[in-house]
Amino acid sequence: MTVKTRFAPSPTGFLHVGGARTALYSWLYAKNQGGEFVLRIEDTDLERSTQPAVDAILEGMTWLGLDWDEGPYYQTKRFDRYNEVVDQLLAEGKAYKCYASKELLDEVRAEQEANKELVRYDANHPKIKAANEAAKEGDPCCIRFRNPTEGTVVFDDQIRGPIEFSNSVLDDLIIRRTDGSPTYNFCVVVDDWDMGITHVIRGEDHINNTPRQINIYKALGAEVPTFAHCAMILGDDGAKLSKRHGAVSVMQYRDEGYLPEALINYLVRLGWGHGDQEIFTKEEMINLFSLNAISKSASAFNTEKLLWLNNHYIKTLAPEYVASHLEWHFEHQGINKDNGPALTELVALMGERAHTLVELAAQSRYFYEDFSEFDAAAAKKHLRGVAKEPLALALSKIEALTEWTAESLHGVIEAVCAELEVGMGKVGMPLRVAVTGAGQSPSVDATMQLIGKERVIARIKMALEFIAQREANAQ
Known part of the structure; x- marks a missing residue:
């Protein structure tokens, strides 16, 4: 037997985290078993299903790398097939026409609640029976599945173990509405049967649907798939993720x-x-x-x-791969990637510190864009009169460099420290603020190398002017 799983979202919204996990588990099980993974769009809810939601589901699956072997299939393109199976069940007496109006069903339901009875559709209720007997051919009706009234439905859930339902608590569910459209629980069964699905992996909210669907499989003489129902995902606060x-x-x-x-x-x-x-x-x-x-x-x-x-x-991950995703964020934040170093070089230098690509792009602006102001706190601390001499000496040595590498720039910083007999921080920090505009960056030599000689020189000159202005204002 070839294992065949499926992911079958309804396009009434975007692909959410719970759905993505279900898709992942279904995809992984198929791959683990050397089987096939099917994508099916369950769009029978015509009022709520939208094309943007379909597009978002396909985009999400593609972005996650969950490729499908078959599909996407669309339920709205299979109505002829569903009607064919409905007619088959009608002919075999396994389904029947129900003429009870919504108002009558609401009335019966209210009675059941008042009498503290099990609230369910009851084909033998006198009022429902009378409505069905009084109906004429051509009157509006829905089609209901004739659910067994005796016995139980037992299935061995691969996550939860054996689960049992009594048929007495399951009513005759509608499989085709009065408007002629088929219903979810019925379409799912026909689809899984036709597509040869062997394993259904889905959320625990579908457990109550499972016995109803199993009874329809059996009525059709179809192989019942193996079921696995995953627990829900909670938020950080313990409430259902929303x-x-x-x-x-x-x-x-x-x-x-x-x-x-x-x-x-x-x-x-x-x-x-x-x-x-x-x-x-x-x-x-x-x-x-x-x-x-x-x-x-x-x-x-x-x-x-x-x-x-x-x-x-x-x-x-390979810098080239990360850079391919980072490019989207550069465009989204309006940063011109062509106005600075290659994104692969940036990822190699800056990736260590970033938790998200949004953060990485935002922290990288000074490599691609010039700035006119320094961070106030960083400038107050590091662009003071005492920094003037180290910056000026570093500038002269940088201007004289014939080789623009992190190593040669590191040599400049060491030479300035030695010449002025000061610690590395007295040179490195003013340089960092001068060339980045802020007080934090990767190693200043590698940072300057990526920023480029022309920009580094211009920014050190701007920092020296800032210090001169600061001193003038203090007098």
């Missing part, structure tokens, strides 16, 4: 400067693990993944952990 926790859309994480590798690595650990290992390559995830290692308990989202992982990947 928009109020910040970024819940996958592409919002892209916008906030996360690498897909960091988010994938983080998501896989939200419920699954392999010993104490925290960092996994995709190849390791595929090789090690198993459904029975997924936790039954809810997982709490920890933004600090995600930031730590993101910093790890910024530091350790």
Whole structure:
């Protein structure tokens, strides 16, 4: 048997974190088993489904690197197939027409609540029975599945173990609405049957749908897939993850400067693990993944952990790869990458300190753009009269350099320190503030090398003018 999994989002919103984790687990299990992964867009909710949401789902899956072997399939393009199966069930007596109006069903439901009875559709209720018997051919009706009334539905959940439902608590669910559109629980079964899905990995909110779907599989004579229901994801505060926790859309994480590798690595650990290992390559995830290692308990989202992982990947992935993602953020922040060093060089120098690509881009402006003011606190501390002589001497030596390397610039700083008999900080800090405009940067020699000779000279001169002006104002 070839293992076949699927991810089947509804395009009523963006691809969120919970959906992305479900997609990842389905993708990993298929890859681990040498099987196939199917992408299906469940767009039968015509009022709420939108093309922008479809586009966002496809963009999110592509950005995460979760490639699919089949699809994307769209349920709205399969209505003829669903109607064919509905007609088959009607002909076999496994489904029937229901003429009860919404108002009548609401009335029956209110009665059941008042009598403290199980609130459910009851085909044998006198009022519903009377409505169905009085109906004429051509009257508006929906189609309901004839659910078994005896026995139980038992399935062996790969995460939670055996789960059992009594058929007596399951009602005859609608499989085709009065307007002719098929319903979710029915379409899912037909799709999984037609597409040969062997394993359904999804959120625990679908557990109550599972027995209903199993009964439809059996009525169709279809193979029932294996089910695995993942626990929910909680926010940092222990409440169910929602928009109020910040970024819940996958592409919002892209916008906030996360690498897909960091988010994938983080998501896989939200419920699954392999010993104490925290960092996994995709190849390791595929090789090690198993459904029975997924936790039954809810997982709490920890933004600090995600930031730590993101910093790890910024530091350790190939600079060329990180630069390809950083370029988007440069464009988004309006920084012209052509007006400075290659982004690969920037990543190699600055990546160590950045937790996000947004941060990395923002901290890198001085490599690409000139500034007219120094950071007030840094200038007050380091661009004082005492810095004038070290800066002037460094300027003369820098202007005379014939080789522009970090090593030669380091030699300049050492020579100035030796000549003036001062410590490294007395030269390095004023130089750092002069050339970057602020008090923090990687090593000042490597920073100056990337900024470029012309800019470095101009900025040191600007710093000397700033000091002269400061002294003049003090008199």
